Amino acid sequence: MSINRQTVIFKNKPKIIGHYSLVGPLEGAGPMKEYFDYILQDDTFGEKTFEKSERKILEHIIFNAIDSANLKPSDIELLLSGDLMNQIVSSSFAARKYDITYLGLYSACATMAESMAIGACLVESGHFDKVCCATASHFSSAERQYRFPLELGNQRPPTSQWTITGGGGCVLAKNGKGACVSSITFGKIMDFGIKDVNNMGAAMAPAAMDTIEMHLKNTKTKVDDYDLIVTGDLGKLGSEILIDLLERKGIRLCKNYTDCGCIIFDKTDRVFMGGSGSGCSASILNGYIIKKIEKGEYKKVLLVATGALLSPTTSFQGDSIPCIAHAVCIEGGQNAI
Amino acid sequence: MSINRQTVIFKNKPKIIGHYSLVGPLEGAGPMKEYFDYILQDDTFGEKTFEKSERKILEHIIFNAIDSANLKPSDIELLLSGDLMNQIVSSSFAARKYDITYLGLYSACATMAESMAIGACLVESGHFDKVCCATASHFSSAERQYRFPLELGNQRPPTSQWTITGGGGCVLAKNGKGACVSSITFGKIMDFGIKDVNNMGAAMAPAAMDTIEMHLKNTKTKVDDYDLIVTGDLGKLGSEILIDLLERKGIRLCKNYTDCGCIIFDKTDRVFMGGSGSGCSASILNGYIIKKIEKGEYKKVLLVATGALLSPTTSFQGDSIPCIAHAVCIEGGQNAI
Numbered sequence: 001m002s003i004n005r006q007t008v009i010f011k012n013k014p015k016i017i018g019h020y021s022l023v024g025p026l027e028g029a030g031p032m033k034e035y036f037d038y039i040l041q042d043d044t045f046g047e048k049t050f051e052k053s054e055r056k057i058l059e060h061i062i063f064n065a066i067d068s069a070n071l072k073p074s075d076i077e078l079l080l081s082g083d084l085m086n087q088i089v090s091s092s093f094a095a096r097k098y099d100i101t102y103l104g105l106y107s108a109c110a111t112m113a114e115s116m117a118i119g120a121c122l123v124e125s126g127h128f129d130k131v132c133c134a135t136a137s138h139f140s141s142a143e144r145q146y147r148f149p150l151e152l153g154n155q156r157p158p159t160s161q162w163t164i165t166g167g168g169g170c171v172l173a174k175n176g177k178g179a180c181v182s183s184i185t186f187g188k189i190m191d192f193g194i195k196d197v198n199n200m201g202a203a204m205a206p207a208a209m210d211t212i213e214m215h216l217k218n219t220k221t222k223v224d225d226y227d228l229i230v231t232g233d234l235g236k237l238g239s240e241i242l243i244d245l246l247e248r249k250g251i252r253l254c255k256n257y258t259d260c261g262c263i264i265f266d267k268t269d270r271v272f273m274g275g276s277g278s279g280c281s282a283s284i285l286n287g288y289i290i291k292k293i294e295k296g297e298y299k300k301v302l303l304v305a306t307g308a309l310l311s312p313t314t315s316f317q318g319d320s321i322p323c324i325a326h327a328v329c330i331e332g333g334q335n336a337i
Numbered sequence: 338m339s340i341n342r343q344t345v346i347f348k349n350k351p352k353i354i355g356h357y358s359l360v361g362p363l364e365g366a367g368p369m370k371e372y373f374d375y376i377l378q379d380d381t382f383g384e385k386t387f388e389k390s391e392r393k394i395l396e397h398i399i400f401n402a403i404d405s406a407n408l409k410p411s412d413i414e415l416l417l418s419g420d421l422m423n424q425i426v427s428s429s430f431a432a433r434k435y436d437i438t439y440l441g442l443y444s445a446c447a448t449m450a451e452s453m454a455i456g457a458c459l460v461e462s463g464h465f466d467k468v469c470c471a472t473a474s475h476f477s478s479a480e481r482q483y484r485f486p487l488e489l490g491n492q493r494p495p496t497s498q499w500t501i502t503g504g505g506g507c508v509l510a511k512n513g514k515g516a517c518v519s520s521i522t523f524g525k526i527m528d529f530g531i532k533d534v535n536n537m538g539a540a541m542a543p544a545a546m547d548t549i550e551m552h553l554k555n556t557k558t559k560v561d562d563y564d565l566i567v568t569g570d571l572g573k574l575g576s577e578i579l580i581d582l583l584e585r586k587g588i589r590l591c592k593n594y595t596d597c598g599c600i601i602f603d604k605t606d607r608v609f610m611g612g613s614g615s616g617c618s619a620s621i622l623n624g625y626i627i628k629k630i631e632k633g634e635y636k637k638v639l640l641v642a643t644g645a646l647l648s649p650t651t652s653f654q655g656d657s658i659p660c661i662a663h664a665v666c667i668e669g670g671q672n673a674i
Contacts, residue, residue, distance in 0.1 A: 086423040092646035096526040096659040125462030189433040309429035322433040
């Protein structure tokens with residue numbers, strides 16, 4: 001293990017021994033549908049409120065991620081989770097259900113990467129083993145908490161993104177077959193002064209730029225060394241801004257770059273700039289990316305999950321939007337299936 | 338380092354090389370006043386909104402905790418922080434100010450212990466060094482977010498606690514003089530079905546019970562081995578419930594037990610069951626406890642910080658209150674001043 005301030009390069013790479021993704025009907029009709037483990041027919045998931053639907057989605061993800069590793073919840077030493085709800089209640093209530101030692105985290109849509117990065121450090125150090133990392137989001141619970149009551153039928157501005165319904169989770173362990181976490185970079189807050197809460201992609205792009213630059217520098221790698229560099233979730237506009245920002249730094253993202261928010265929905269969907277929400281990168285990572293790595297189609301992928309760390313209150317009080325990006329590098333293990 | 342599921346016993350004990358506490362005027366008039374590093378004359382701290390006051394308090398704490406270790410913010414590799422505000426915005430905005438790599442956490446009033454416990458693992462493993470852990474709360478921002486507008490002048494029920502204005506922070510490092518973190522126990526969610534949001538102490542007591550029982554068992558220690566076992570923040574009623582619950586398990590808390598919420602205010606203050614809020618255990622730990630250890634008056638203290646992981650939404654939707662407690666054992670170092 002070597003470190004360079006923000007970055008940890010693992011010598012004993014934690015293995016991803018289980019993973020699971022679940023999405024709602026809209027996401028499940030999109031181009032990634034074949035990769036998701038479960039697609040809801042009805043985004044209420046049989047619950048009476050959208051908040052309880054989100055909680056049930058996360059409970060379902062945690063159980064099945066653990067099950068996919070042929071483990072029971074009682075085998076898991078630590079659950080690292082967070083979500084978009086005030087006081088991250090979806091995560092805390094899901095942790096209550098399974099009686100697992102629990103660490104609550106929050107970095108908005110970067111929560112999947114934050115949980116995996118901390119989890120990987122705790123597994124490599126030997127402090128914990130068999131750690132579950134998971135998050136989820138729900139369009140309707142997020143919309144009514146952050147923006148407007150759904151019943152209002154508000155028009156959405158063209159720069160807006162669509163909080164996805166769904167999420168994903170994985171189990172990290174010292175030993176086992178599967179993909180592995182080879183390095184991580186924790187992010188710093190970046191704030192370029194953007195105050196428009198309907199233009200999160202533009203607000204978050206500088207955070208992705210900074211974390212990608214630091215990760216490449218600290219790991220002494222180049223863009224070409226990765227089969228895929230994937231941000232989550234800048235959306236269309238944010239991704240274009242990121243490409244511009246990095247080009248000025250002499251880093252050229254090209255064919256091997258994409259964004260979780262850009263690939264989760266069909267282009268004909270009315271989602272404007274694309275998907276967002278903590279479940280977006282979580283479902284793409286635990287659905288598409290890890291499966292591609294396990295099949296040997298990707299060898300090395302850098303996930304750079306971005307989060308906009310505002311609240312409605314900070315916006316009402318005139319603040320700009322502080323953003324962060326945490327990066328996790330995932331590689332095919334020597335024992336990859 | 339040895340681990341036992343929830344507990345990590347450190348071989349190379351992370352040192353607490355800096356610490357700082359700050360409280361508001363009411364807290365600063367109480368029995369702990371001589372231990373706090375800074376007492377506000379005016380709880381607005383010169384800001385126009387209480388949310389911005391809370392943010393400024395946390396910024397002040399982070400800067401001065403780092404300064405007390407004779408370091409600059411740029412020397413710090415990682416900031417671990419969280420708070421009670423929706424989307425933990427006080428922490429994220431404070432992290433923006435100092436340009437430190439940042440991990441956002443949430444476990445309500447247990448956040449100080451969560452941040453120190455994760456921080457201590459990351460320092461012992463060598464993944465990071467010079468890690469700052471901090472949190473704060475503000476009576477007025479919490480009151481209007483969780484309960485009622487202040488202008489309403491609502492009557493408070495006799496089982497209620499008083500969110501403190503203030504907080505604390507510390508710097509953990511591999512080497513240095515001072516107290517050290519010798520072991521930690523991460524908590525599980527406990528929920529005994531209490532739904533009364535004005536009786537948090539009763540809701541949180543089972544979580545404290547479970548974590549204390551696990552910590553003593555896993556570290557093979559007895560209540561008498563500690564100069565002080567201090568929960569934060571069960572308040573008067575919650576502390577009595579904890580004593581009862583532990584007695585049934587054959588664990589007898591006695592003279593060496595207290596609760597941060599019970600000791601921060603004067604008995605004549607109208608705070609009913611005592612203090613609460615993420616700043617409560619943070620200010621008592623970084624003010625009173627660590628200073629007592631540095632002076633050699635305490636050799637071994639177990640802080641068991643408790644958090645009620647509800648939100649107003651979960652209560653409105655009829656849910657009970659899931660709670661957690663994280664424990665941190667602090668000892669006088671061999672090099673204690």
